Amino acid sequence: MFSRSLLRPLLLPWAFLSLLACGSSSLPEDEPQDPPNPTVLSVTWDAGLPEACYNGQAVLSVTITGGTPREVALFRGEVQVAKLTAPYQYTLDCTPFPEGMNSFVVKATTLNSQSFTSPEKSLLIDRTGPFPGGWREMSFFPALGERAEYRFTEPLHPLSLEGVQFRVRTSDGSSVAHQVSLSEDGQGLRVIPAQPLVPPVTLTVEFIRADVMDRSGNLRQGELVDTQPRSFTWWPFARVGELPATGFAQPPPHYAFSSNGHRALAWTESPNGSARSDIVVARWTGQGWERLPVLHAASDVAQPSNRVSMAVAEEGQIFLAWLEEDGTLLVKRFDGTEWQSVGNSPNPDGSSSYWLNLAVDTDGGLVVVWEDEGRLHVARWNGSFWGRLGGPISANPDDPHASKATLAVRPGLVVLAWVEWPMGAFRHAVHVWEHRDGKWSPLGQPLKVGPHFATQVTLALNAAEEPLVVWGENDETQTQGILYFSRFASQGGWATPEIVKDWTNPAWVYPIIRVDQNGAPWVAWQREGVAPATDVVYRRRGPNGWQPEQLVGRGYLVNFELDREGIPWVALTGGESPGLALTRPQ
Template sequence: MLACDPLREYLELEKPPPEPPVLTVTLDSTAPRFCRAGESVLLSATVEGGTPDEVSLFLDGSHVVTLSEPYRFTLDCTTSPEGTFSFVMKARLETRSFESPPMSVTVDRTAPAVLGLNPQTRFPSGNEPLEFLFSEPMDPRSLQSTSAWVRDENGTPVPCQLTLVENGLRLRLIPDLPLKPPVTLTAELAPPMLTDLAGNPLRADEQFPQSVTWWPFTRTGPAPSEATIQEADFASDPGRTGRVLAWTETEALRERPLLVVARWTKEGWEPLPMPRSEEERIRAAISPRVAMDRAGRIVLAWVEGTLPSFIYVKRFDGTGWQSLGTPSPSKGGEVSGLSMTLETDGDPILAWSDEEVIHVARWELTGWNTFGGPLEANPERDTPATSPAIATEADQVMVAWSEIPVGEAQPQVIVWEYQNQGWAPVGTPLVGDRASRSSAKEIALLLKDSKPLVAWSEVSQDLRSHEVYFSRRDGLTGWTPPEALQALTGSSPPGTPRLALDRNGAPWIAWERQGGPYNFEHIVYRKRGESGWGPEQLVARGFLVNFQLDGQDTPWAAVRRGWTPEGVVLTRPQ
């Protein structure tokens, strides 16, 4: 028995020491995750598995305070900085440290703000939802069916379903019935129902009504420029597949308008190289005119200067702009009413008014042919020829303009044709309303099967009545009686009417008219069928840049707004 004692002592010496205690630190998970002014958060920790030497609270990795039992800390949300903070309790036992899982607390004393009402783009699609945008997520528990209301332009309530989307950053208002443009919806939040996740309600000054209008035409893509648009022109190629837009724009720090051109692609507007170099931008560019031939080549014309002013023309060959010089005389002039069309081979023909007469010039291989001008129907004084429109078909060229005919008192529509190396009148001048002594103002001209079609606007002598007329040349009877499209009223006459022909040769005419409670400009159009003109169709509010039909006879309208953003937008039916 004695021999066994050394062995027992050896075994006792080799016995491993007991495992040191392991502490488990837990932060109270029932503490609120959000806290606002006047509130506080109690951070309470429990330590299990032993008695720690020290327990400390850490905020985002930095030591805050060392605590004694019962390990509690009160966060005052009135004086604490705002933000989301990560808290951790750490317990130290001798040389070892144990920490709790992190717990986040958001201190939020700031009332949420309304950032806007979508859609914020002009000419939205009917698929774009009506929704409020907030500066921070809203609490779904605060949303009620009466948290917002919607009314139409007549003040009639529009029943809607309300739902928070994008994690509460947007409140979507979904009308029970589909929208039928044109319609204006005004949405308003009801105070003080909606709150953010911390319980802060929307500020009272954020809860004002906001409106969105859906028009029959919607934008086809983003606006080509965010600058202020001064003037613009839009054109399609003869195949009605290519589209090009030219415009002048200004920015706050730019004194002279910048001339810009872009063509339409499947991805939207593709800017082309600048048509003018820095050295060529000494004078401001005005009155841009653009056209595209069957090969996709783009011709651009514009005016520089006032007195004297000059016309310049360039052609885009796919990589850069090639100068075609200027058809203006060396001394310049006072150019107005610049109009351009392309012949079958893509060469441009220009018409413009200068010194009260009409000039026509055609590009021929290496230079400009003045084409037998200048033109005037009345050689007497104070009978200025203005607002020319030029059209060509095959080898035929016609020009129309406004001028007081011999023996008359008010301007009428004059149409001449170039034939046998000279110009000759096409029938008698056109006037829609002779009784009220109306004056012809702006003119659109097209040729179809060698016969001209004309649309024009007239303004009564007292400026209170405005009208749009149409006439076409019949080979047997001459001009058809002018057809009135729409009697207009307002403080200003309509802009230039736009004339287009569909695949069957039926004319479509678009123009601006004033109307509505604030007498705003609206763009409308009508199509002529076998039995006459169809009903007036609304495009949208704005100024008409141009109106074209594509290969499926779908109308496209380039619309200019009077303010940024989206100074010019290309639109088509919803």
């Protein structure tokens, strides 16, 4: 047996290990620590930085929040341009970079090598100065807010205004105080009169100096172009909306309207200058012009003014009639999607027709009149076919020479006026007939005042369905004339004619009469203006007679409308292509 004393030394190490193992649970240990919060940087470009290098330099700067970066650098694409130090502002030398738009970013790196990047900053680098482009063409019948503007090929630096000088004069040579500002896109120098314009007014603008530079500081290249004094005119009426013409718009156009505000314009247009002419119609939406599907006429030439006519119904439906080269009369309506034929042709056999007029009554009934070999033909659409209203009409059946026919219609009533010499006479007079209860009847005697020729006539109906007529009479030389007005009453016949206007060169006149909601007649016509132009004017007959002439503007009268508030709307043509505008007072 081993003695107890011999075993004790052998047990001590094992006892220590056992004690250490058993007592380990009572020893303290370190608690786990959360990792530190990562740094999140925000790199943003400062406000008000330049959009272009100016004189070959641009100062760029950023703001960094969220911590202190270890390193900040400016990059163009993936290429480092420069390292930045606080306050992170750098003057960039634009010389090494290509012309055009260049994009830059700033990258900030934290102590633990995290990278944060700014949004892209676009910078225009331009070493070529602006070239003169000339005067911007003023709109046809501009609004008073439209300004004379000289254009350049690129945006100008605002400091350019210090080097610009114009001379502005009125038509009598008086100087006009003005300011010069940049257009919204920066490419135009706008001339702004110091005082509001009172139309009609013409301003003549002349360049004195234009030491301009672009936004990069490059000076103007080349000589100024279009430097002759340029005149700009603002009229009492201004255009309503931009006409959606895509090709060369050929005169003459047409304008039609309903009494409750539906409006449409029609014109012929040659796509891309081709020989074919399309009939184009646009309707007024209240905010602008909506171009409708194009009507392709069979003819390859533009239609003369008296060979196209348009009407607009109270519900807004648009009707268009025209004569083909063989004299066939076609009528179509727009159904909201496409043009549909309104029955067969009212004159299927064709003829030598060259004049027509289309009208629609308040119930949507269509009536059309056309001239053929000096006789007038009238047809009404009954919903299924065109029915003639009697036979050919003439005041002189043995020697017919009816012309210039015009219609006024109401449900169950058609009133027709035209110019023709009566039987046994050799000077033209105005004839007014009505179709009521299935037959035609003349209204009183033919209208003619002096020993002159009646040449033009316009017709309207008042609320009592009484015809109101305005006509012109010219002397034999066609150099002097008078514009007359008369009203027909069923009990008393035609009232004594009143002089609306006497004039020289009456060939320009082309009167149009309308009646306002109070029953007062208004007459518009065109008078001879500064040769070779014409001015469009109008007069209203008040309780005490005809009021003074009111000027619309310079051009050729297409049509004249009075809305329910008594505001005149005037369609005119003239000036640059498309040279067509619907206007109203401004």
